[in-house]
Amino acid sequence: MSQVLDTPPPTVAAPPGDLAALAARHGLSVSGARPSLPDYLRRLWARRHFITAFATAKLTSQYSQAKLGQIWQVMTPLLNAAVYFLIFGVLLQTRKGVPDYIPFLVTGVFVWTFTQSSILAGTRAISGNIGLVRALHFPRAALPISYCLQQLQQLLFSMAALLVIVVVMGVPPALSWLLAIPALTLQFVFNAGMSMILARAGAQTPDIAQLMPFVLRTWMYGSGVMWSLDKVLAGHSGLPSWVGDVLRANPAAVYIDLMRFALIDSFHAAQLPPHVWALATGWALLAGVGGFIYFWKAEETYGRG
Structure with a gap:
């Protein structure tokens, strides 16, 4: 006697539109999907305490194994400035014709280090914290911003030493310091x-x-950290005029010039590029807004693959 076995009918996959409607009806969303830009900004603002705590923790742990500890936050840029003074100021004589060369040099080194360290740290902000990115759900922009905040905190420590150097070298305190x-x-x-x-x-x-x-090393040499761009360009009069315009308008040189103008009496407004505050604001908006949107567009890809 034969036995007839009933087989279940084949499963028919639901059309993608039906699945999307079903997910929407039950309040489901794609895991890790990129939020809208306004929502992303709100989420990032909600994590502001995490950003500051993460930056402070990174700064505190940076020299935790060194015997001098946090003193290296000031010593490192000072030693860099000392090396640059020996090589460029003494051996290459770039200090000739530059009043207050030591404050000029130290200001350039400190301000440049802020940009250099922020960019280097940002390059590894996601790849160097891949475990954190994969384990927790938070706006990934918090990581590069935290690293920049860490470098700003370190710069503020260094600024205390810079102001002492400026005063010791005979530059009196002035209201222009507030421009910093x-x-x-x-x-x-x-x-x-x-x-x-x-x-x-x-x-x-x-x-x-x-x-x-x-x-970054190439960028530093073109930003007038160790020498006066005006003096160098004057000594190479055969260069096209646009070369000087590009060097003076590059963002690192603009921010260095603004700090020198704020802190050093002998660095006059005539040494600043035309419309320097407009340039500084334009670079900040272009990089800040453009960089944020560029980063946000890839939000859902971080930590995958």
Whole structure:
């Protein structure tokens, strides 16, 4: 006697539109989906305490194994300035014709280090914290911003030493020192934007982190950190005029010039590029807003793959 076995009918997959409607009806959404830009900003603002705590913790732990501890936050840029003074100021004589060369040099080194360290840290902000990115759900922009805030905190420690150097070298305190506040604010926005651009690029192509030190070193030499751009350009009169315009308008040189103008009496307004505050604001908005949007567009890709 034969036995007839009933087989279940084949399962028919629901059309994608039906699945989307079913998910929407039950309040389901794609895990890790990119939120809208206004919603992303709200979420990032809600994590502001995490951003500041993360930055402070990174800063505190940076020299935790060193015997001198947090003193290295000031000693490191001072030693860099000393090396640059020996090589460029003494051996290459770039200090000739530059009044208050030591405050001029130290200001340039400190301000440049702020940008350099922010960008280098931002390049590894995602790739260097991949475990945190995969384990927790939070706006990923919090990481590069935290690293920039860490570098700003370190710069503020260094600024205390810078002001002492400026006074010791015979430059009296002045109301113009208050101009350092808007200058640093604009530079922080610029650094944060660049950090987010490089964070996305570094997350997708880790080799960028190996390339950036060479790019930044070239950028530093073209930003007048160790010498006066006006003096160098005057000594190379055969260069096209646009070369000087590009060098003076590059963002690192603009923020360095603003800080020198704020802190050093002998650095006059005539040494600043035309419309310097407009340039500083424009660079901050271009990098800050553009970098934020560029980073946000790849939000759902971080930590995957």
